[in-house]
Amino acid sequence: MRGGGFGDLADFWIEGLELPIGGKTYVVPEPSAETGLWLQTVWSAGVVMASAVANGEEPDAATRELAELDDDGEANLIERVLGAELLAELKADGVGPVKIKHVGLTAFYWVVLGEEPAKAYWQGRSPLSAVRPEGNREERRAAAKSSTRTRAASATPRPASRSGTKSLPTKQTSSKAKALRSRGSNSSNGGATSKPTSRRSTASTSGTKSS
Numbered sequence: 001m002r003g004g005g006f007g008d009l010a011d012f013w014i015e016g017l018e019l020p021i022g023g024k025t026y027v028v029p030e031p032s033a034e035t036g037l038w039l040q041t042v043w044s045a046g047v048v049m050a051s052a053v054a055n056g057e058e059p060d061a062a063t064r065e066l067a068e069l070d071d072d073g074e075a076n077l078i079e080r081v082l083g084a085e086l087l088a089e090l091k092a093d094g095v096g097p098v099k100i101k102h103v104g105l106t107a108f109y110w111v112v113l114g115e116e117p118a119k120a121y122w123q124g125r126s127p128l129s130a131v132r133p134e135g136n137r138e139e140r141r142a143a144a145k146s147s148t149r150t151r152a153a154s155a156t157p158r159p160a161s162r163s164g165t166k167s168l169p170t171k172q173t174s175s176k177a178k179a180l181r182s183r184g185s186n187s188s189n190g191g192a193t194s195k196p197t198s199r200r201s202t203a204s205t206s207g208t209k210s211s
Contacts, residue, residue: 017110017118019103021095028082028107035080036111042066042077043112078104081111 017028031039045066052059059067069077079087082104090100102122109127110118117127 017107017115019106019122021090021099021103024093026086026090026103028086028103028110031081031083031111039077039081039108039111043108074101077108081107 015027016030019026019028045063048063049059049067052063078101082090082100087100090103095103106118106122109121113127113131116130120130121127
């Protein structure tokens, strides 16, 4: 029998991700192959960066460029993962920017991690709490080291960082990494205390939010 008894995918495949807001259900369409691969690359860069920061190391420039986004970069990611049509529908219905961002990051986790992690993020939990044990060990280890926040990153808007960049869903800085950076700043500035700047990344929104 051709197909090995699997059956036609079109007979049981669920198109898109359904997300209810205020009594209306919105459907996030499946992204194109190109967009899906790009989102996976952004996620992977965030995981690498989170691991580096957790270990007190400096991520390379290419990784940082992918994992950290300015306002335009973040808006581009949200539009690409939701699609221009759904984004326009949300705005037309009066859905605010914070909720739209939450929808976008939920869709992001749906693409890169799957439905259960996306559902966890949608409900305000860490998406990594729903990743199956047989998932990528390095991703889980890096995220576990760097994850210090468990609330959805979009629950409360964060002030813009002085550098003008935000990190997308994956980076969280551990207290150990903060201490290392603080010591480095103190020694290089003759003991002067430097104030940490606010940033967001792609492997961190996995979770909590100090934001």
